[in-house]
Amino acid sequence: MNLVTTISEARALLDAARRQGRSVGLVPTMGYLHTGHRSLIERSVADNDVTMVTIFVNPLQFAADEDLATYPRDLDADLALCAQAGVSIVLAPTVHEMYPLEPITTVQVAQLSAHMEGAKRPTHFAGVATVVSKLFNIAGPCRAYFGEKDYQQLAIIRRMVLDLSFPVDVVGCPIIREDNGVAMSSRNAYLSPEERSAAAVLNRSLRAAVRVIEDGQRDPEAVRALVLAMIGDTELVSEPDYVEIVDADSLEPLDVISGDVRIILAARVGKPRLLDNIGVSVG
Ligand code: AMP
Secondary structure, eight states: OEEEOSHHHHHHHHHHHHHTTOOEEEEEEOSSOOHHHHHHHHHHHHHOSEEEEEEOOOGGGSOTTSSTTTOOOOHHHHHHHHHHHTOSEEEOOOHHHHOSSOOOOOOOOTGGGTSTHHHHSTTHHHHHHHHHHHHHHHHOSEEEEEEGGGHHHHHHHHHHHHHHTOSEEEEEEOOOBOTTSOBOOGGGGGOOHHHHHHTHHHHHHHHHHHHHHHTTOOOHHHHHHHHHHHHHTSTTBOOOSEEEEEETTTOOBOSSOOEEEEEEEEEEBSSSEEEEEEEEEEO
C-alpha cells in the first residue's frame, strides 16, 4: 500500500494505473475509519483494480462553531484498516496541500442543498461539493463510493457529477449499523454508553414509520408525528432538527407518500448530531 500526502503523487500513481488498463475506485473519507467506511472500501476493492482512500478532515465543510478541532483522528489505525482491506493508495494530504490559498472558487449544488442538513448547516454542502470536486479532479476517471448514511450528500454528489460532467461513476452503498441499529459514524465516538443506547430510538422510529407506510399510511404528517412521538419519549435525545419524508431521487418533500420514498432525520443525542434515514417503496 502506498501512503501519499501530495496531489501530484496520487495523480501520478492513478494515471500510471489507468495507462496499464487498470480501473480505479475512490473512497473519500474524513478518517477515523469504522465498519461503515470499511464496507465502501471493500466494495471498491471488489469492483476495481486499484482503490484510493482519501483521509482529509475538510475545514471547508465545518462551520465556525462546529467540531473541526476535536474531530476524532487516528491515522495509524486507519492505515492498518486500509492495508487489511486491500487498498492500493491512501492519500492523506495536509490542509495546505488541499488549500494552498483560501479557496474563492467553490461548488454550490443549489436546490438540493437548501433543506434538511443544508438548512441547519448553510455552508456545509458547498464545503463538501468543493472538496469532492477537488478529489474527483485529483483521482481522474473512476468509480467513487459514498454511503447512504449521508443520503442528502449522496444526492448532491450525484447531481454535481451530472451537472459538471465529472468522469466519475457514483456508487451509493447501504448504511452499516451497530448491533442496536445506530448508524455507524465517526462522531459516535462522542457518545456516552447511555447516549449510545438512547440513540437506538432514531432507527427504531424509522423502522416503525416504514411499518405504518407498508400497512397503508400515505399521509407524511401522520408518519412524521409517529417518529416525533417516539423520539420525544426518549431521554437524552433532542427534538429532531427535522424529520422529512421525501422522494428518494429528487429529495422533494412529498404531499402523499408514493413511489420510492426516503425518510430522513437528524437529532442531537447528548452533544453530537446524529443522522439516519431509511427507504421504502410504495407500489
Ligand atoms: P465521513 O468520513 O464521515 O466523511 O464518511 C466517508 C464516507 O463513508 C461517506 O460517503 C459516508 O456516507 C460513508 N459512511 C459513513 N458512515 C457510514 C455507515 N455507517 N454506513 C455506510 N457508509 C458510511
